[in-house]
Amino acid sequence: MKKRVSFHNLGCKVNAYETDVMAALFEDAGYETVPFEEPADVVVINTCTxxxxxxxxxxxMLHRAKKLNPSAIVVAAGCYVTADAERALKDEGIDICIGNPDKPRIVEMVAEYMGEQKPAGNSGPECFRLTRLAERTRAYIKIQDGCNQFCSYCIIPFARGRTVSRSKEEILSEIRGLTAKGVKEFVITGIHVSSYGYDIKYPDAGPKADCFAPEILLDLLKSIDETEGVERIRLSSLEPRIITKEFAQGLKEIKGLCPHFHLSLQSGSDSVLKRMNRHYDTGVYENCVAILRDTFDDPAITTDVIVGFPGETEEEFEQSLKFAEKIGFYQMHIFKYSKRKGTVAAGMPGQLTEAQKAERSDRMEEIERKMTEAYISRHEGTEAEVLFEEEAVIDGQNMLTGYTREYVRVAVKTDVPAGGIYRIRLRRGPEAGILSGVEL
Ligand code: SF4
Incomplete structure (x- = not known):
């Protein structure tokens, strides 16, 4: 009987990608992947910090895994282990700790722990790539790891190290393998995607925060676009400072690139941005959005915002609200500031109470709802290309759901199978935030 492995992923898109890769590595070594709640021989928690x-x-989650599967080997992988190895190693609920750099060796390390021989198959960082996905038409592709920015609230540069880019050849080969299995859309992911190529261009430059090589990123995107079977490319997140007229024009020339730009704002108050060590101000941000709107036809601009950062006054929060409204985002991911031990912000004076943060989060969400509605309304009655991904029950009806190039969710009643791209005339959907439509 095949050995069984299950996974639980926490955190960002890079972690999600790496969980998919680890699942494929175990399957290559003869394991069967089972749902987290089912009995398994190995349970991997890909942690976040x-x-x-x-x-x-x-x-x-690690303790829950042990409780659900007392005889399983529980593996703690990823950022929590890398950032706090001492505590993780002492934890009796964990059998094996695997930091980020060792993820490519996970199958080998589990075999060693079991007293088994090194499994057949490839091992090593160059083999840490996605080879398949379970019934999905969209895949995350990690193009770089690490970050040089050192935002004052973030521990990630310590957990993942400085920015390191994957080679173009490696990325393209991974993508070719996935298009052959039906993947049509590739979400370009990394811890700090905008610094892609900087370490390639300047191998001796050191960990500067000003670390862009836009021509190398554009060249990569162009090559991905030219790869047979790639229909869409979506950028998961960009740092505002990389957006110039030339860069935006370069993006426009990439046929498959979706006009959906996620530009992390974090705060619309210049004084808060400074305390966050964010290296740009609202003027720079506004200019970047203007460039994108001049270059693309009503692109979707989405963002992340933190509310209740240490010392955030009511006036600073109001500035943030007003700035968000002024930009007119399609969607915002709103986070209540949460302390992270070991960061500069954790020791800053003026920490807000949970009630204050919740109140600000509610106010930010209220304007987000209005902005989302405004963006979606502008698309009603227009034609759009939708990549249908999965079936879902919405409002009691079986529907096929997918996304437009702008990442507007669309649900239709149709008999066509998931996985195809169709032209649709959009109309009001069954729920807020979703459009419906008729096939053209
Ligand atoms: S850009 Fe800032 S928030 Fe993002 S990973 Fe780097 S340090 Fe963390």
Missing amino acids: VTNIADRKSRQ
Whole structure:
């Protein structure tokens, strides 16, 4: 009987990608992947350490895994282990700790722990790539790891190290393997995607925060676009400072690139941005959005915002609200500031209470709802290309759902199978935030 492995992923898109890769590595070594709740021989928790709460959730999941599967080998992988190895190693609920750099060796390390021989198959960083996905038409592709930015609230540069880019050849080969299995859309992911290529161009430059090589990123995207079977490219996140007229024009020339730009704002108050050590101000940000809107036809601009950063006054929060409204985002991911031990912000004076943060989060969400509605309304009655991904029950009806190039969710009643791209005339959907439509 095949050995069984299960996974639970916490945190960001890079972690999600790496969980998919680890699942494929175990399957290559003869394992069967089973759902997290089912009995398994090995349970892998891909942990996150972005806040103290993420650390706590990682520990809770590890202990839950042991409780659900007392005889399984519980593996703690990823950022929590890298950032707090001492605590992880002492934890009796964890059998094996695997930091980020060792993820490519996970199958080998589990075999060693079991007293088995090194498994057949490839091992090593160059083999840490996605080879398949379970019934999905969209895949995350990690193009770089690490970050040089050192935002004052973030531990990630310590957990993942400085920025390191993957080679173009490696990325293209991974993508070719996935298009052959039906993947049509590639989400370009990394810890700090905008620094892609900097370490390639300047191998001796050191960890500067000003680390862009836009021509290398554009060249990569162009080559991905030219790869047979690639229909869409979506950028998961960009740093505002990389956007210039030339860069935006370069993006426009990439046929498959979706006009959906996620530009992390974090705060619309210049004084808060400074305390966050964010290296740009609202003027720079606004200019970047203007460039994108001049270059693309009503692109979707989405963002991340933190509310209740240490010392954030009511006036600073109001500035943030007003700035968000002025930009007119399609969607915002709103986070209540959460302390992370070991960061500069954790020791800053003026920490807000949970009630204050919740109140600000509610106010930010209220304007987000209005902005989302405004963006979606502008698309009603227009034609759009939708990549249908999966079936879902919405409002009691079986529907096929997918996304437009702008990442507007669309649900239709149709008999066509998932996995195809169709032209649709959009109309009001069954729920807020979703459009429906008729096939053209
Ligand atoms: S850019 Fe800032 S928030 Fe993002 S990973 Fe780097 S340090 Fe963390």
